[in-house]
Amino acid sequence: MINASVVSSLLSKKFAQSATSINKNVLIPSIREQEVANHLAELLNSIIDSHSFLIETETSLDHVLNEIEQDDANEPDDSGLDSNFNETGDDDDSAFLQKFSLDYMKQVIEYYDEKDPLTGQRRRSSKSVKHRFRRVKHSIYLSRFRSYIEKGGTQQQKMEILNNYVYHKFEHAWELFLPVHDLDLRRWALNKAQEELINDFVASEKWLLNFKIKYTIGSRKVTKVSVLSPLTIKR
Incomplete structure (x- = not known):
């Protein structure tokens, strides 16, 4: 049985090792950060409750800003x-x-x-x-x-x-x-x-x-x- 708290703790430690993720001046999470956290929580619960899961990634064109020279x-x-x-x-x-x-x-x-x-x-x-x-x-x-x-x-x-x-x-x-x-x-x-x-x-x-x-x-x-x-x- 997968424990969501253990997975969450491991993720926290993993991202804490990244210098770009550390911002001591931010004490209150932004609305966007809360949305991402809620979305990841739903995704994590779906994976935990499932018998198996498959992750697929691909590159697609999308609307972007200031990313092309x-x-x-x-x-x-x-x-x-x-x-x-x-x-x-x-x-x-x-x-x-x-x-x-x-x-x-x-x-x-x-x-x-x-x-x-x-x-x-x-x-x-x-x-x-x-x-x-x-x-x-x-x-x-x-x-x-x-x-x-x-x-x-x-x-x-x-x-x-x-x-x-x-x-x-x-x-x-x-x-x-x-x-x-x-x-x-x-x-x-x-x-x-x-x-x-x-x-x-x-x-x-x-x-x-x-x-x-x-x-x-x-x-x-x-x-x-x-x-x-x-x-x-x-x-």
């Missing part, structure tokens, strides 16, 4: 780009556009598109743009920038739909107390990307990290205790 998700800015870049207008669009950030392209187009409030005409020529933005070497850059920005807007909208979908799936599983892992987030994202025709989306580590930071999702260890009572055995 924000710095890991920062995208490189213009400082990492080649300021001496000297492209011609005949190069491949994909390789060409990778030389510039989306923000830089937007600044160029906004500067070029600014209109005179009196005449309604564009205030600046492409030559003025090239003088203001030294990395814009040819007028054709403007049309390429504009096209990329328009596509980027559409892509951003699709990614927002994808992220909302994945988060909704996560929330639904979380509300049902179902375990969720990184693989599940990626699988949901890839399925939605296929549906939205986001062909270049691969659910990379970078996307996963950014997604978890945005929605404050992290890992938690879940412990499940199953007890088998004498009544269950008789049945």
Whole structure:
């Protein structure tokens, strides 16, 4: 027969050995500490009254706060780009556009598109743009920038739909107390990307990290205790 007092005493001694558990300034237990104690007492009584028990642990995703380093998700800015870049207008669009950030392209187009409030005409020529933005070497850059920005807007909208979908799936599983892992987030994202025709989306580590930071999702260890009572055995 298991004695609950003996188990409680052993636990007290075990945790007393931990320096982090000692706080001489706390004389009155907090409400949270009382809740934990009551919960553990119920669990201990269930184990003592049972014929046998099984403890299972697994890691699942959950809502967390301040547990993911924000710095890991920062995208490189213009400082990492080649300021001496000297492209011609005949190069491949994909390789060409990778030389510039989306923000830089937007600044160029906004500067070029600014209109005179009196005449309604564009205030600046492409030559003025090239003088203001030294990395814009040819007028054709403007049309390429504009096209990329328009596509980027559409892509951003699709990614927002994808992220909302994945988060909704996560929330639904979380509300049902179902375990969720990184693989599940990626699988949901890839399925939605296929549906939205986001062909270049691969659910990379970078996307996963950014997604978890945005929605404050992290890992938690879940412990499940199953007890088998004498009544269950008789049945």
